[in-house]
Amino acid sequence: MKIATWNVNSIRSRVERVAAWTQRERPDVLCFQEIKTTDDLFPLAPFADLGYRAEVFGQKTYNGVAILTRKPLTQVVRNLPDDASDAPRRLLAGTVDKVRIVNVYVPNGQSPDSDKFIYKLDWLARLRSFLAASASAKDPLVLLGDFNIAPEERDVRYPDLWRGHIHFHPKEHEALARITSWGLHDLLRKHHEEGGLYSWWDYRQLAFQKNNGLRIDLILGTAPMLKRSQDVVIHRDERKGESPSDHVPVVAEV
């Protein structure tokens, strides 16, 4: 089973490119973040032509998540249980082929001294509670998406520059550790120990050309998924060429 995550930074602005990648890779499950569109404007047709159905949880201008699958997605959950009805749309979960899929777009946090950083940490704490209340770590589950946190030094090209900023802050690492302590494993690290594996490069300051990257798009799995996992691959080439997202797809074969 091929499971992918991709922060597309507006699905409508690069649907051709995303659909072309999807046609080449044919994942069974494709999780999008930052679709930046309402449900009614999501470009379904290019994906339907490839045999996908879509569960879309979008909003205007910001955020928004979606799960595309070849088989039906059941037991769909939208956002965290304690979110208000008008909360930013950041979580979409469902079950396909007996695997629970939890697709997240973790708040960016803006800067460590901002209210948005508090919101980020609180959102992660509530995500932890949601997992513990709604699932068992003994069952097949993947928690994947844009975490906006690079777990370790080897996940950051310039850790000394990033330490203490958003994406690489001790409080973020604490919050992430609380989540993984529920019973989740970073599937990529089963297969690849090395550094230099990044999934996001800022649009500014020629970050990609300088390879100032971070691995902030993660696929975490419970023990059964860790056991099943065959490989996790980061599609770095998707950052190249005409109008890329600032994130690239990450694909797990499980």
Next chain:
DNA sequence: ATGGTTGCACAGCAA
């Protein structure tokens, strides 16, 4: 870094 680039939507915010 009061920076820089991109997307949405058409000013200024979010990332």
